[in-house]
Structures are given as C-alpha cells and as structure tokens.
Amino acid sequence: MRIVVAPDSFKDALDAPSVARAIARGIxxxxxxxxxxxxxxxxxxxxxxxxxxxxxxxxxxxxxATGPLGDPVEVVVGLIQHASTAVIELASVSGYSxxxxxxxxxxxxxxxxxxxxxxxxxxxxxxxxxxGLGGSATVDGGAGMMQALGxxxxxxxxxxxxxxxxxxxxxxxxxxxxxxxxxxxxxxxFTIACDVLNPACGPNGAAAxxxxxxxxxxxxxxxxxxxxxxxxxxxxxxxxxPLQQEPGTGAAGGVALPLLALTSxxxxxxxxxxxxxVHLANAIGDADLVITGEGCxxxxxxxxxxVGAVGRMAKTADVPCVAIVGxxxxxxxxxxxxxxxxxxxxxxxxxxxxxxxxxxxxxxHELF
Numbered sequence: 451m452r453i454v455v456a457p458d459s460f461k462d463a464l465d466a467p468s469v470a471r472a473i474a475r476g477i478x479x480x481x482x483x484x485x486x487x488x489x490x491x492x493x494x495x496x497x498x499x500x501x502x503x504x505x506x507x508x509x510x511x512x513x514x515a516t517g518p519l520g521d522p523v524e525v526v527v528g529l530i531q532h533a534s535t536a537v538i539e540l541a542s543v544s545g546y547s548x549x550x551x552x553x554x555x556x557x558x559x560x561x562x563x564x565x566x567x568x569x570x571x572x573x574x575x576x577x578x579x580x581x582g583l584g585g586s587a588t589v590d591g592g593a594g595m596m597q598a599l600g601x602x603x604x605x606x607x608x609x610x611x612x613x614x615x616x617x618x619x620x621x622x623x624x625x626x627x628x629x630x631x632x633x634x635x636x637x638x639x640f641t642i643a644c645d646v647l648n649p650a651c652g653p654n655g656a657a658a659x660x661x662x663x664x665x666x667x668x669x670x671x672x673x674x675x676x677x678x679x680x681x682x683x684x685x686x687x688x689x690x691x692p693l694q695q696e697p698g699t700g701a702a703g704g705v706a707l708p709l710l711a712l713t714s715x716x717x718x719x720x721x722x723x724x725x726x727x728v729h730l731a732n733a734i735g736d737a738d739l740v741i742t743g744e745g746c747x748x749x750x751x752x753x754x755x756x757v758g759a760v761g762r763m764a765k766t767a768d769v770p771c772v773a774i775v776g777x778x779x780x781x782x783x784x785x786x787x788x789x790x791x792x793x794x795x796x797x798x799x800x801x802x803x804x805x806x807x808x809x810x811x812x813x814x815h816e817l818f
Contacts, residue, residue, distance in 0.1 A: 451818065453477060456489040456566040457743035458756035459497045460776055463802040466490035467504075472803050473741055473774060476810020481818055489728050490565065491756045494643035494701075495584020496545070499537045502580070503583050505572030505728045508537070513570050515563035516598075518544045518587040519553060520614065523663050525567050535578040536571040540702050541585030543567055543788070544594075548665060549587055554665035556589040556674060557618030559574050561705055565598025572632040578639045580710075582720060589617040589661050589674045589703035591650070591681040600630030617661075618670075620677025626684060628712070640709050643720030645754045648700030650693065650707055651679045656700040663704075678704050685711040711720020721759040731763055740764045741813060743774040743806075747792055749781020772817070775808050776802070 456478070457469040466471070470488040477484055492498035503510060508530035517523040525583050541547060543563040546554055567661040571579055588594070593603070593615040603611040604625040611619065621808035648654050657666075657674035666674060682694045682704070690712035693699060709715040725731065734740055742760040744751065752758035757773050764771035765788050773785070773792045785792070788792045793813060 451481065451483060451739070452485045452487065452737050453741060454487045454489060454737040455737045455741045456491050456730060457741070457774070458491050458493060460743070460802055461631035463745070463776070463799045466492060466501060468803070469743060469806060472806035473743070473810040476807040477814050479807070480811035481814040484814065487733050489733055491728070491729055491760065492720065492724050492757050493584070493645040493754060494723070495540045495645060496539060498582040498643060498720060499526065499528040499539045499542070499646050499725060501724055502537050502727045503530060506530040507586045508598070508731040509533065513567055515543050515566040515796070516562055516614065518559040519549060523548060523563060525563070527567060527571060534576055535580060536569065536576045537580045537582070538567055539582045540564055540705065541582070544588050545585040547585060547586035554587060556587065556661050556664040556666050556703065557670050558616050559590065560587045560594035560616045561588050561590055561592055562594035562598050562612040562614040565595035568595065569599055569632050572635050572638050575634065576638065580641045580643060580723070583642060583702035583705060584720070586705065587664055588705070589656055589664065589666070589678070590615055591617070591618060591620055591678050591703065591707035592644045592708045593623070593681060595705060598626060599632065599635065602627045602629055614678060617674045617677055617729050620681045621673065623681065623684060626688070635637050635713065638714070640713055640715035641723065642709060642715055642717045643723050644698045644701035644706070644717060645720050645796045646701050647697040647753065649695045650682055650696060650699040651675065653697065653699070654707070656704045659700065660703065682707055688712070719754050721754060721756055725759060725763070732759070734763050734769055735767045739817065740769055740771040741774060741810070742771060745776040746760050746779050747773055747775040747782050747785055747808070748779030749784050751785055757785065758788065763784065764788070769815070772813055774806065
C-alpha cells in the first residue's frame with residue numbers, strides 16, 4: 451500500500467514538513483505495512499522556499515534587509531539550479547508575521563526590504579528569481595521594492611520622495627524616474643508565484659479584499675485603492691500594458707505590478723510551480739491513496755491552494771484523496787468533487803501535532 455502525504459502548512463501551528471511527518475506517524479501506527487511518500491507542499495506563500503530548496507538539493511543564504519515598518523530583518527534566500535536561481539519569499543522580509551498585531555497598518559508598511567533582497571540576488575549574478583507572494587503586510591503596489599531597485603519618485607512639487615514608499619503615499623506620486631537599476635536586472639527573469647486571482651484594483655482588488663486583513667479601516671481602504679489605481683496608471687503609461695485588472699496582480703498588495711510592467715516577469719500559480727518541482731503528479735500516479743491538508747478547507751481551497759491542486763491531480767489519476775484540515779468554512783461543499791472525505795482536527799493550535807497523528811491513524815483504519 452503506497453500513500454502519498456502532500457499537505458500545506460497549518461498557519462500559526464506547523465510548517466508543511468512537520469504536518470507531513472505527523473500524519474505519517476499516525477499512518478505507521480495504524481497500518482505499519484504502508485509505504486509512505488512525504489511531499490510537503492506550498493502555494494507561493496510561506497514554506498515555498500524551503501520546499502523547493504529541499505526538493506532541488508539547493509542552498510540557503512542569509513541576508514540583511516529592511517522590514518515592513520523599517521526594522522532590520524534577516525532573510526533566508528534559497529539558491530537552486532547550481533545557484534543560478536534565487537527563491538525569495540516576500541513574507542520573510544515584508545510579511546505580517548514580522549509585525550505585532552497592534553502595529554499592522556498597510557498605510558505605513560513597505561516592500562523596500564524586498565527590493566533590497568532582490569537587488570542582492572541580482573548583483574550576485576542569478577539568472578532567475580522565483581518570488582513567492584503570500585503573507586504580506588503591505589499594499590504599496592511594490593513601489594517600496596522599486597525604490598530599493600533604484601527608482602526615484604517625484605511628488606506634486608517635483609521633489610524626490612525620500613521616505614520608504616508605503617501604501618498611504620502612492621497617491622502623491624506624480625512622476626517616476628528609474629535612474630539607478632541594478633546593472634544585471636535586464637537579464638534577470640522573474641517568476642512570480644501567487645495563490646490568488648484577484649486583480650490589483652476594484653471591488654475584488656488588493657485594497658478592498660486584503661487590506662482589512664492587514665489592519666486597514668474603511669477610510670484606509672479607500673486611500674489605498676486610490677493610490678493603487680494611480681500607481682497602476684503611471685505604470686501603464688510607461689509600459690503600454692494594461693495592468694489594473696490582470697488576474698493575480700492583487701496578490702501581496704499589488705507587488706507584481708511594477709515587475710510585470712518593467713522587467714521580464716511571468717505570473718504563475720504558486721502551487722503549480724511547487725508541484726512541478728517536487729514531481730507531485732508522478733508520485734500521485736503511483737499511489738493507492740493521497741492525503742493532503744491545510745489549516746482551513748473552504749471555497750478558496752479550490753482556487754490556487756494546495757488541497758485543490760492535489761485533489762485535482764488525484765482525481766485525474768483516479769486515486770482516492772482525503773484531506774485533514776484544522777477547520778472548515780463556507781463553500782467547503784465545492785471541495786467534495788475532488789476530495790473523497792475531509793477530517794477536521796477540531797483542537798487548539800498547540801494540540802495540532804498530536805491530533806494530526808491521531809487523525810492519520812484514523813484515516814488508514816477507516817479506509818483500509
């Protein structure tokens with residue numbers, strides 16, 4: 451009996467490798483003759499770097515940068531493909547997990563540090579940067595990132611805007627001048643991994659949908675929307691490319707906008723990128739059962755998330771798939787087309803590891 455265990459992380463509780471190992475312990479306790487294949491997954495947010503580096507036998511490098519509110523942070527950058535490709539997680543440098551809840555404010559947070567990390571990677575000679583979007587604390591449209599990459603912003607008086615650009619300042623930009631980009635940037639390919647299809651602007655955009663989760667009130671959302679629309683229009687004039695409604699540009703507060711407008715960049719579903727790296731489809735095709743999982747199973751799970759992607763692959767391969775989840779939410783019924791059954795942990799966060807073991811054991815008892 452071959453079982454593939456391919457879960458996402460359980461946010462605020464366990465990373466994906468730890469989730470996979472806990473489920474495997476439960477399987478072994480319930481059915482010791484099973485062959486268990488552990489394939490931790492990610493969808494472009496936290497965990498993507500480590501999954502890809504481990505799968506590709508890569509390396510890690512520690513760099514220093516500016517956090518979302520200006521505090522210094524140390525950031526791990528993954529290097530794969532003989533160090534020709536850098537894997538960067540936005541969350542590790544501009545993420546909300548770096549800020550206490552009471553300090554979160556997307557009007558003030560910046561992606562300047564992300565630009566610093568990208569600049570270091572470019573100047574080290576990498577040919578490609580894989581950028582994972584997810585868990586961001588920012589809605590600055592990537593303008594802070596572009597400052598660190600050598601862009602100057604002029605205000606209504608024609609004066610340079612010196613402070614790190616934040617979401618609350620976007621509406622003040624009157625002109626942009628990219629006068630100091632890294633020399634090798636024009637030769638660098640960006641692969642931008644995201645887990646949502648929201649556009650940058652509008653009722654389903656970065657400000658309206660995600661800014662309240664990052665600490666913005668109603669007035670803040672309106673100012674952020676105004677700024678994003680203005681920023682996107684400036685980039686559209688420079689690039690000649692329509693950007694405001696492009697699917698996926700709403701991820702991470704619109705950080706993909708300037709990369710799509712001004713560099714060689716492609717926006718891709720993060721879960722597909724990770725699945726290819728770990729050869730998930732081949733493993734599922736040889737399995738008798740697939741177990742996936744995530745913190746919350748709901749309607750969003752089928753839209754670029756790990757459980758949806760794993761479930762679809764399993765259905766294509768005609769292999770039964772079950773999900774172990776922390777909880778369920780609205781729209782969970784849509785998941786049942788691809789997931790044979792879901793098991794809910796129903797426990798406090800600190801009990802997640804032990805409950806995963808228990809439920810892993812229960813799954814093999816019930817199915818075999």
